[in-house]
Amino acid sequence: MTKDLFIYNSLTRNKELFQPIQSPHVGLYVCGPTVYSNVHLGNCRTFMFFDVVFRYLTHLGYKVRYVRNITDVGHITSQFDEGVDRIGEQARLEQLEPMEIVQKYTDDFRSVMRVFNNHSPSIEPTATGHMIEQMEMIKKILDQGFAYEVNGSIYFDVQAYRKQYPYGELSGRNVEELYENTRTLDGQDEKRFFADFALWKKASPEHIMRWPSPWGEGFPGWHLECSAMSTKYLGDQFDIHGGGMDLKFPHHESEIAQNTACCGKGPVRYWMHSNMLTVNGQKMSKSLGNSFLxxxxxxxxxxxxxxxYTPQVVRFFMMQAHYRSTLDFSNDALNAAERSYERMMGAYSALADCKASASSTADTAALEQRCYAAMGDDFNTPVLVAELFEAVRMINGCKNGQLDLTADNLLQLKRIMEVFLIEVLGVQPMEEAASTELPDLMMDAVFEVRKTLKEKKDYATADLLRDVFAKRNIGIKDTKEGGEWSYEKK
RNA sequence: GGUCCUGUGGCCGAGCGGCUAGGCAGAGCUCUGCAAAAGCUUGUACAGCGGUUCGAAUCCGCUCGGGACCUCCA
Structure with a gap:
């Protein structure tokens, strides 16, 4: 069985066969959140997708080190010196210490990641915890002649860098065009060149988050932490770097420049960018005010x-779109996802009730192969979900006695569902509350009573019993064997 | 203005030169006291106009619509 994995590399704009630098080890770095406010759903999409990448690579047998940072240094909100930093500003608004803001929203972020059933990364480093590494990197870049100091601030020297290395490859732009389209701005006098970006900023007197450095008190530039931390934990060159598409420029472009300036080579083999979640066709973002918490x-x-909608329905919803496409968020789409999730999970639990036959015409081996092919084709989760619905049809057919499946088939289906639905997509069955022993025993008694009532043709009372449970959100279904019941999550 | 992406049936969404994913909703049938669930069947979609090709939703051009980035953003 072939389990080749092809990844669309944003840098080359091609699908490439994935080959780790040092198999079986895989280094995966994903840009995490800035913890100055609650994560919204758009952010979650990216992290959920890279969670699937992490899960699938792990399933394939790779030893994955997944690093996702927490940005707990406030970045400047404008390109000007006098811009405020987000965390400091939020601290003022909430009348808290900046690090209290960081703690509060880090907690929020982690709990949201947990309810969406994301695995924890292997390492979740913070920017404030890596000041020394960041300063060391600045020193190296200075030593190589790709940065300069002005007034206690250090800027990356794009002009010098361009003499040796290409700049703008990832985002596909060239500096000349950028220049034409950049408004002439005040407050840039410190920079030698408009495209230069800060590695270190001198802190103004009112700036709260500040650290001593060889260049005076200040704080690191916002691209630097990812370069410093990815290098520290994954090395000069690592396999996969991911993030949202909106980070391509300038953030990832700057990362490439910093690493290359520092170490003489590009840091990443495969760049992956996930597309945006939209609301009514528009990017969900905090600044547009259309974000969902x-x-x-x-x-x-x-x-x-x-x-x-439950977190698992939302996760399933997200998995039905490809990560490189925008995904539009709407009631209708969510409702459809909820129904399909219920059907999927219904089949998953029905698997236990299936009886094996001596012979079968179903090709579950081919189905399993197609699941690997779907994931191997640049993590095509929507196609995978379509294949899983094929498994659903087989399971339901078997349960109804309309399709014969051998014991081998059933084993294979079980493996497909457990591997791809539960392990790789990370979608969980509905809350287990409905399946503890006591409720089942009690409901068995109820089915017994209903059976008797129906035998006596006392349908009114039988229906009454069903309605009484319906009022308590417990649904009752008749089956040949007796009955089934479930919590109706409406 | 520059760079790039995108427009698929009622809705969401794959596919990206031939074999017309999948889900939800709808219709019919089977099952059923009724219903639900499930199974089966069903829907002649690819923005428009040209072109390339034996063949195009898929490639090229133009037109129209939507969106992203261009130093806040996952």
Whole structure:
């Protein structure tokens, strides 16, 4: 069975066969959040997708080191010196210490990641915890002649860098065009060249988050931490770097420049960028004011939502679109995802009830191969989901006695569902609350009573029993063997 | 303005030269006291106009619509 993995590399704009630098080890770095406010759903999409990358690589047998940083140094909100930093500003607003803001929203981020069933990264380093590494990197870049100091600030020297290395390859832009399209700005006098970016900024007197450095008190530039931390934990060159598409420029472009200036070579083999979550066709973002917070979604409290959806439904919803496509967020789409999730999970639990036959015409081996092919084709989760629905049809058919499956088939189906649905996509079955022993025993008694009532043709009472449970959100279904029941998550 | 992406049936979304994914919703049938679930069947979609080709949703050109980035953003 072939389990080749092809990854679309943003840098080369091609799908390439994945070959780790040092198999079986794989280094994966993903840009994490800036913890100055609650993560919204758009952020979650990216992290959920790279969680699937992490899960699938692990499933393939790779020893993955997954590093996802926490940005806990506030970046400047404008290109000007007088811009405020986000964390400092939020600290003022909430009347807290900056590090209290960091703690609060880091906690929020982690709990949201958990409810969405994301695995924890192998390492989750913080920018403030790596000041020394960042300063060391600045020193190296200075030594190589690709940066200069002005007034206690250090800037990356794009002009000098371009004499030796290409700049702008990832985002596909050239400096001349950039220049034409950059408004002439005040407050740039410190820079030698408009495209230069800060590696270190001198802190103004009112700036709270500040660290001593060889160049005076200040704070690191916002691209630097990722370069410093990826190098520290994954080495000069590592396999995969991921992030949202909106980070391509300038963030990732600058990372490449910093690493190359520092170590003489590009840091990343495969660049991966996930596309945006949209609302009514527009990018979900905090600044546009159209972002959804996870708890608003679960509770259905957002004005644009008719009802709430569980985290697992949302995850399943996200998996039905390819990561490089935008995904539009709407009630209709979520409702469809909810129904399909229920069907999928219904089949998953029905697997246990399937009886094996002596012979079969179903080709579960081919199905399994197609699942690997889907994931191997640049993590094509929507195609994988389509294949899983093929498994659903087989399982339901078998359960109804309309399709014969051998014991081998059933084993294979079980493996497909467990590997791809549960392990790789990371979608969990509905809360286990409905399946503890006691409720099942009690419900068995209820089915017994209903059976008797039906035998006596007392349908009114039988229906009453069903309605009484329906009022408590417990659904009852008749089956040949007796009955089934479930919590209706409506 | 520059660079790039995108437009698929009622809705969401794959596919990216031939074999017309998948889900949700709809219709019919089977099953059923009714219903639900499930299974089966069903839907002649690829923005428009040209072109390339034996053959195009898929390639090229133009037109129209939507979006992203161009130093806040996952």
């Amino acid at each position: 996870p708890h608003e979604l679960f509770a259905g409290s957002h004005p644009l939502l008719e009802k709430g």
